[in-house]
Amino acid sequence: EPLSAIVAQRSRSCITPETFMSSNQPYVTLHDGRRAPQLGLGTWKLTGDDVAPAIQAAVEAGYRAIDTAYIYENEAQVGQGIAKCGVPRDGLFVTTKLWNNRHRLDSAKAALRESLDKLQLDYVDLYLIHWPIPKENHYLEAWEALIQLRDEGLAKSIGVCNFQVDQLQRLLDDTGVLPVVNQIELHPYFQQAELRAYHADHDIQTEAWSPLGQGQQL
Numbered sequence: 001e002p003l004s005a006i007v008a009q010r011s012r013s014c015i016t017p018e019t020f021m022s023s024n025q026p027y028v029t030l031h032d033g034r035r036a037p038q039l040g041l042g043t044w045k046l047t048g049d050d051v052a053p054a055i056q057a058a059v060e061a062g063y064r065a066i067d068t069a070y071i072y073e074n075e076a077q078v079g080q081g082i083a084k085c086g087v088p089r090d091g092l093f094v095t096t097k098l099w100n101n102r103h104r105l106d107s108a109k110a111a112l113r114e115s116l117d118k119l120q121l122d123y124v125d126l127y128l129i130h131w132p133i134p135k136e137n138h139y140l141e142a143w144e145a146l147i148q149l150r151d152e153g154l155a156k157s158i159g160v161c162n163f164q165v166d167q168l169q170r171l172l173d174d175t176g177v178l179p180v181v182n183q184i185e186l187h188p189y190f191q192q193a194e195l196r197a198y199h200a201d202h203d204i205q206t207e208a209w210s211p212l213g214q215g216q217q218l
Helices: 018-021 048-061 075-084 105-117 139-151 166-173 193-202
Strands: 005-008 027-029 036-038 038-041 065-067 093-098 124-131 155-161 180-186 205-209
Touching: 038 048, 048 075, 065 075, 075 105, 093 105, 105 124, 105 139, 124 139, 124 180, 139 155, 139 166, 155 166, 166 193, 180 193, 193 205
Parallel strands: 038 065, 065 093, 093 124, 124 155, 155 180, 180 205
Antiparallel strands: 005 038, 005 205, 027 036
């Protein structure tokens, strides 16, 4: 489903439909001090001429976070939608992701520059390692590249997707830098309690992909 959500870790408040549709939606504060909208539009499976109108409609409905990835093959169309949506760049929170075959240092840094060219942006608000790929064992090198990209201003915040506790701990042990976000599959039928507890203990925001379980239980 075209929705991702950063899960509030210290709040029991309910997000009502009225809040969801408002441009004044809830925000969370990341551990690097930046703020992110709690609800975002995921663009997986959006392609071609469908992308820009979907982004425009989402922005009109109140979305301010837009999530894409290299592997979605729609970054150029997402960029077109952002350019046409009518909201200033600093009013949007744009995320893209590093794919599995670009984990080496130079390749990872080049990958973000390529994504920025497609998006027609000077920076992204959040850059994520899409998967750790532990068999390849280059995710630490990819993380070091993301730290450098953050320091260069090309990514305002950096995080990961689909990392487990041992992989997050390795990032901390080897670099001293933890992701601000771990984007994971999370819904009522797959709750990942141990991983979420680690996030809470280390001030990592839990971001859910497939928060409705792709509708399978509905």
